Amino acid sequence: MNPILSVEGVTAGYGRVTVLHDISLEAGRFGNVGLFGPNGHGKTTLLRAISGLLQPKSGRILFDGQDIVGHSARAIVGAGLIHVPQGNRLFPDLSIADCMALGAYSPRARPHEAENREKVVKLFPKLAERWRQRVRTLSGGERQMVSIGTALMSHPRLLILDEPTLGLAPKIKDELCASVMDISRGGVPLIVVEQDIEFLLELTQQLYLVNHGAVATEIKPGESLDHGEIMSMYFGH
Amino acid sequence: MSALAEILFGGLFQGSLYAMMAVGLALVWTTIGVFNFSHGVFMMLGAYIAWQLVELGLPAAVAFPIAVVVMAGVGWILQASVVRPLIGRPNIVLVVVITTLAAGSLIENGALTIWGPRSKQIPALITGNTTVGGVGVSLHQIAIIVITPLILAALCMFLNRTRLGLALRAVAQNEDASHLVGLNVTALYGLAFAIAASLAGLAGIFMGGYRFMSPVMGSDPLLKALIVVVFGGISSISGPIFAAYLIGFFEAACSYYFGLYWTPALLFGVLILTLMVRPEGIFASRSRGLA
Numbered sequence: 001m002n003p004i005l006s007v008e009g010v011t012a013g014y015g016r017v018t019v020l021h022d023i024s025l026e027a028g029r030f031g032n033v034g035l036f037g038p039n040g041h042g043k044t045t046l047l048r049a050i051s052g053l054l055q056p057k058s059g060r061i062l063f064d065g066q067d068i069v070g071h072s073a074r075a076i077v078g079a080g081l082i083h084v085p086q087g088n089r090l091f092p093d094l095s096i097a098d099c100m101a102l103g104a105y106s107p108r109a110r111p112h113e114a115e116n117r118e119k120v121v122k123l124f125p126k127l128a129e130r131w132r133q134r135v136r137t138l139s140g141g142e143r144q145m146v147s148i149g150t151a152l153m154s155h156p157r158l159l160i161l162d163e164p165t166l167g168l169a170p171k172i173k174d175e176l177c178a179s180v181m182d183i184s185r186g187g188v189p190l191i192v193v194e195q196d197i198e199f200l201l202e203l204t205q206q207l208y209l210v211n212h213g214a215v216a217t218e219i220k221p222g223e224s225l226d227h228g229e230i231m232s233m234y235f236g237h
Numbered sequence: 238m239s240a241l242a243e244i245l246f247g248g249l250f251q252g253s254l255y256a257m258m259a260v261g262l263a264l265v266w267t268t269i270g271v272f273n274f275s276h277g278v279f280m281m282l283g284a285y286i287a288w289q290l291v292e293l294g295l296p297a298a299v300a301f302p303i304a305v306v307v308m309a310g311v312g313w314i315l316q317a318s319v320v321r322p323l324i325g326r327p328n329i330v331l332v333v334v335i336t337t338l339a340a341g342s343l344i345e346n347g348a349l350t351i352w353g354p355r356s357k358q359i360p361a362l363i364t365g366n367t368t369v370g371g372v373g374v375s376l377h378q379i380a381i382i383v384i385t386p387l388i389l390a391a392l393c394m395f396l397n398r399t400r401l402g403l404a405l406r407a408v409a410q411n412e413d414a415s416h417l418v419g420l421n422v423t424a425l426y427g428l429a430f431a432i433a434a435s436l437a438g439l440a441g442i443f444m445g446g447y448r449f450m451s452p453v454m455g456s457d458p459l460l461k462a463l464i465v466v467v468f469g470g471i472s473s474i475s476g477p478i479f480a481a482y483l484i485g486f487f488e489a490a491c492s493y494y495f496g497l498y499w500t501p502a503l504l505f506g507v508l509i510l511t512l513m514v515r516p517e518g519i520f521a522s523r524s525r526g527l528a
């Protein structure tokens with residue numbers, strides 16, 4: 001299977017600070033992809049470059065064989081590459097219903113709006129109870145559900161999640177992990193950044209350790225690793 | 238009786254003009270997070286374009302809508318030239334104050350060069366006078382009092398009931414998230430400016446129908462609109478609307494009881510008090526966002 005996304009030698013950063021150093025990776029060849037690594041080493045920056053929020057200084061990003069570097073975020077969303085950003089800030093004064101309508105804004109997603117809304121409600125029944133409530137009044141877990149729900153409304157062909165369980169209590173976190181597994185079973189390939197390695201091992205087939213803005217280690221299917229080995233990667237080098 | 242009627246009428250009339258101006262200022266603030274100091278110039282330009290079209294022989298019913306549409310284009314162009322290139326700068330609010338002031342001054346002097354300093358007047362929406370509650374008023378002013386709430390209601394409907402309006406409200410709240418659902422953020426910024434400029438242009442046409450126009454006619458309304466948004470809170474579109482009418486009534490009452498001379502001083506007194514007690518404005522919630 002061809003990778004749905006491949007990042008080739010991307011260098012990117014903010015102003016004069018370079019965060020990503022010639023990073024390369026592939027997604028979709030073996031299934032879901034997990035990214036992990038220490039804080040502040042460029043995982044979010046990489047996702048921002050992929051979704052067009054940040055212009056790389058050099059390198060190529062191929063989505064479905066097409067170089068999307070220089071494309072607008074809107075065009076990238078229009079192609080079906082959907083990114084759920086870290087920290088679920090969302091639209092604080094909009095209702096859940098409004099967020100869902102925005103998720104279906106792109107012409108590609110519009111025809112599937114009703115069908116996707118049903119999917120979201122089935123996946124997160126809690127949201128249906130609070131459909132008209134403002135996002136700012138929701139709990140952290142509910143906000144994360146709205147973030148992911150909004151992304152599903154965009155009819156993703158590839159879904160990127162940046163630390164979906166960040167800051168959630170264990171029970172909500174388990175529920176959310178189960179929902180993410182459901183999404184994956186529904187046929188949407190995922191790229192997930194997570195600190196919870198157990199969750200990544202369960203969800204993904206291929207792992208990348210991102211360190212100092214580059215891939216330090218790639219773990220392909222078959223090369224199963226236990227928790228201890230991964231921890232030593234974190235702290236070892 | 239006639240005192241009440243005079244204050245009521247004066248307040249509704251001034252409030253309408255202030256609301257038309259302030260709403261545009263608030264729209265631009267909530268979507269882009271900048272203050273547009275060429276907003277008063279938009280008002281002047283709308284009036285002069287309408288005047289020019291009427292001079293060319295077009296009937297007012299054609300000239301006025303054309304002027305409003307042209308103003309939408311002017312707003313869009315101004316946004317694209319002196320605001321959009323600066324977006325993302327850390328001190329954007331201050332920088333845009335300067336660039337819009339500069340653009341405004343250029344346009345003002347341009348108008349002076351093209352149309353000259355002589356005062357002009359454009360046709361009233363409706364000619365004639367009547368008396369209401371013992372106070373003599375022009376039909377033009379009554380038309381403004383009736384039309385303005387309709388236009389503002391239409392704007393609120395647009396923002397709250399349509400998908401495009403939803404997109405404008407979204408962009409106001411989170412730019413990155415707006416990009417990530419595929420909104421055309423630059424176009425929405427342009428749209429916010431275009432709507433603001435059209436409303437200001439319309440306010441100019443209203444004003445030019447009962448007062449003499451001059452190239453600096455927009456500066457006092459801009460100041461008043463600033464007071465209105467500071468007073469009402471810049472975080473929403475309904476706050477400034479209520480504040481505009483409140484200030485209209487306040488001014489009307491002040492000038493009735495204390496005379497025109499004292500009105501600005503009293504107004505600023507109220508403004509300073511408001512800022513001390515509720516810095517976010519009297520109708521504001523604590524967040525930035527439309528509707």
Ligand SMILES: Nc1ncnc2c1ncn2[C@@H]1O[C@H](COP(=O)(O)OP(=O)(O)OP(=O)(O)O)[C@@H](O)[C@H]1O
Binds near residue numbers: 019
């Ligand atoms: N907008 C920005 N402007 C300047 N520097 C930034 C910006 N965003 C991130 N950085 C810097 O880029 C580096 C990488 O940040 P990034 O958010 O990509 O890390 P991360 O791997 O996602 O970390 P975390 O696990 O904490 O989310 C950090 O040093 C950070 O300070």
Ligand SMILES: [Mg+2]
Binds near residue numbers: 043044045086162
């Ligand atoms: Mg991050």
